[in-house]
Amino acid sequence: MGVKPEGIQTGQPPVKTVFEPWELEGATKRDCAPDRAGLLTGLALFTTIAAWFNVTFFPLLLIVPAGILDHKSTRRDPVGMTFCLLSLTPPLTAIGSALVTRNLAARDLERIRTGDMDPRGQYESEKAWSRARICLWACLLGPCAWMILGLLLCGGSGLLFRPLL
Secondary structure: OOOOOOOOOOOOOHHHHOOOOOHOOOOOOOEEEEOOOOOHHHHHHHHHHHHHHHHOOOOHHHHHHHHHHHOOOOOHHHHHHHHHHHHHHHHHHHHHHHHHHHHHHHHHHHHHHOOOHHHHHHHHHHHHHHHHHHHHHHHHHHHHHHHHHHHHOOOOOOOOOOOOO
């Protein structure tokens, strides 16, 4: 009594035939690609630092080359030209690393959604994507804000700053 004879079906198929092991809650495919959360976090940190340098020191990138280059002389100053070319490095580096970080994070998030990548790095990937997006906007809008401020302070009419005569 109480013993089921072998071969009698209970009417429900076993769990293994309904779901694959990676479809169960909390399980992942064993053959999926590892997450790149560490790489994306490092790239997002580098992008943040580069964007900070770009936004903070942008006025120096405009003022110093203008002082080095003498528009009245006929000879070209190699030091001034070198500095002008080097002054393009922070903006280009910040914008380039922001674009790379954003695209890599978006690609990883898509692969996580499809199940081709380990989902344990989803939070870090989303954070890296949003940081890269913020840094990209800061790199593009920060210099514009500095230029508007410079025009307001030192522009032809001197809207905010009137020199004492």
